Amino acid sequence: MRPAFSVIFFTVMSGCGYGLLFLFGLALAFNPAVSGRIEGLVQLGVGAIFVVAGLLASTLHLGQPQRAWRAFSQWRSSWLSREGVASVASFMPMVLIAGCLWRGADATTLRALGALLAAFAAITVICTAGIYTSLKAIPAWHNRFVLPGYLLMALLGGAAWSWLIGEWTGGARAQPALIVALAIASCVLKHFYWRHIDAATPASTIETATGLGRFGRVRSVEAPHTEENYLTHEMGFQLARKHGKRLRNIALLLLGPCTIVLALLAITFQAPLHWPAACCAFAAAILVTAGLFVERWLFFAQAKHVVMLYYGGARMHDA
Amino acid sequence: MTMLPPPTSKKLGLVIDLDICVGCHACAVACKEWNDGGQFGPLPDANPYGAEPLGVWFNRVHTYEIEPKEKGAPAMTVHFPRSCLHCETPDCVTVCPTGASYKRAEDGIVLVDEDKCIGCKLCSWACPYGAREYSEQRGTMQKCTLCVDRIYNESFEEIDRQPACVMACPTRARHFGDLGDADSAVSKLVAERGGYDLMPEMGYKPVNKYLPPRPRRDGCAAEPTPAQEEKVDFSTSPLLRWIDKVLSR
Ligand code: SF4
Numbered sequence A: 001m002r003p004a005f006s007v008i009f010f011t012v013m014s015g016c017g018y019g020l021l022f023l024f025g026l027a028l029a030f031n032p033a034v035s036g037r038i039e040g041l042v043q044l045g046v047g048a049i050f051v052v053a054g055l056l057a058s059t060l061h062l063g064q065p066q067r068a069w070r071a072f073s074q075w076r077s078s079w080l081s082r083e084g085v086a087s088v089a090s091f092m093p094m095v096l097i098a099g100c101l102w103r104g105a106d107a108t109t110l111r112a113l114g115a116l117l118a119a120f121a122a123i124t125v126i127c128t129a130g131i132y133t134s135l136k137a138i139p140a141w142h143n144r145f146v147l148p149g150y151l152l153m154a155l156l157g158g159a160a161w162s163w164l165i166g167e168w169t170g171g172a173r174a175q176p177a178l179i180v181a182l183a184i185a186s187c188v189l190k191h192f193y194w195r196h197i198d199a200a201t202p203a204s205t206i207e208t209a210t211g212l213g214r215f216g217r218v219r220s221v222e223a224p225h226t227e228e229n230y231l232t233h234e235m236g237f238q239l240a241r242k243h244g245k246r247l248r249n250i251a252l253l254l255l256g257p258c259t260i261v262l263a264l265l266a267i268t269f270q271a272p273l274h275w276p277a278a279c280c281a282f283a284a285a286i287l288v289t290a291g292l293f294v295e296r297w298l299f300f301a302q303a304k305h306v307v308m309l310y311y312g313g314a315r316m317h318d319a
Numbered sequence B: 001m002t003m004l005p006p007p008t009s010k011k012l013g014l015v016i017d018l019d020i021c022v023g024c025h026a027c028a029v030a031c032k033e034w035n036d037g038g039q040f041g042p043l044p045d046a047n048p049y050g051a052e053p054l055g056v057w058f059n060r061v062h063t064y065e066i067e068p069k070e071k072g073a074p075a076m077t078v079h080f081p082r083s084c085l086h087c088e089t090p091d092c093v094t095v096c097p098t099g100a101s102y103k104r105a106e107d108g109i110v111l112v113d114e115d116k117c118i119g120c121k122l123c124s125w126a127c128p129y130g131a132r133e134y135s136e137q138r139g140t141m142q143k144c145t146l147c148v149d150r151i152y153n154e155s156f157e158e159i160d161r162q163p164a165c166v167m168a169c170p171t172r173a174r175h176f177g178d179l180g181d182a183d184s185a186v187s188k189l190v191a192e193r194g195g196y197d198l199m200p201e202m203g204y205k206p207v208n209k210y211l212p213p214r215p216r217r218d219g220c221a222a223e224p225t226p227a228q229e230e231k232v233d234f235s236t237s238p239l240l241r242w243i244d245k246v247l248s249r
């Protein structure tokens, strides 16, 4: 699939934003006094900015963005519609928490709102993943690794930014130890995901696509058109396959070893100096985000659509 | 609404005979021509007279070669028109966030409402058959309408109330009718010729059916038979024996 930058930016940034908001909401639910006024507002604000930036980027992908409001209507069947509804709904607890932090509120209210925010953040990311996992025509997305992948990547991104914000504001933050655990889990999951998509035997072949397999081996000799069309442009993206291995290693390196080393360094040099940990947090947030961009680019670029079977007879797993 | 309607009793669709399609692309051209001016048009092209024209077609004709299972048998060429199959349970409808993509309860035709579509392209990702093409010029998704603006058009003679592709086909490889009615001509044709579904494993239950090529006189598309050498007795005539020897060299 063609990796559209607007969609990659949307899924990475809204993932980081909701990861951040989830962790902040959870922290509030457990300990309403966890964060001071300004520190809390910065966490919320950065989360909201990421989410809004992601949503705005996603509208760049649309042919008729002025009608985007219509996308809230079909939540009964469409994951994309559900995603829109959930992400707008998540602004309600965000605004309420901001108000409570600003004016002061009792612990129970903050706890409840924190839990609500965490729930909406998680639901939104689940809906984002649902957009992809529901597409049977793209086996690399229609499998059990994709949902945990989206959740874990959102948490890792959110935790890295939460750590950075905490270092700079002195407020609540994701601890480096959590980041180490998330980084390891992400790499393990990605490893198994890639192994799965490389090895899975495709249910569809050019023979089932044409129904001509009963006569022998089918080969395309002439495509319907000499130039590209929408399908070959959108779904016949080839570029990534060449550098796939290297890019996978880059993603793993950024999300795994680099992040783990930075977190461990920060743990080692915590007291009495403050700046080494702050620098590590800064580097980790940047590297994790970069790693997520590479990972997401591959998620699109390496996913093959079954319609390409009609063209050129490429088997789903001829890389 | 992008929830699927309850199973429709009327299932309008096409039956495509791969045995006689000659790959002339007349159906594809007739489709483009009709729909460019029809109710769902236009179908604008980018760079139409340039080096790399790009535009929406609802119907595309592929050509495949089949290497027979049997060694040494001649290869078979099959021309293969591909368009929307108006599936019974298609995800292209349910994934749509706006309600623009829908399946009609009255006859099962799958359509895009041009005025609601936001051009998110998700439905084209959900279609395994490549039946939906996005128009960069219009900013919306376009697809085969089964010529809904012809088949119910009362200003046409009865005989012309058929999809443009069916009318255009010079070999009559395309048939239009109600596949939900077991007594219709198309249903009978499917039963008689073993019409089949494309990619049944997707679970979309296509309405359109394809008729497989018939066995050929040259033996391709037939069950493999062991090749036999002709045995002739030349022992009676020295002349024939000599000719056989020369020719066998
Ligand atoms: S062929 Fe594709 S566009 Fe047509 S109904 Fe089936 S899934 Fe939808």
Ligand code: SF4
Pocket: B095, B096, B097, B098, B099, B100, B101, B112, B116, B117, B118, B119, B120, B121, B122, B123, B124, B140, B141
């Ligand atoms: S491109 Fe249009 S018809 Fe297709 S899913 Fe998006 S809004 Fe619906």
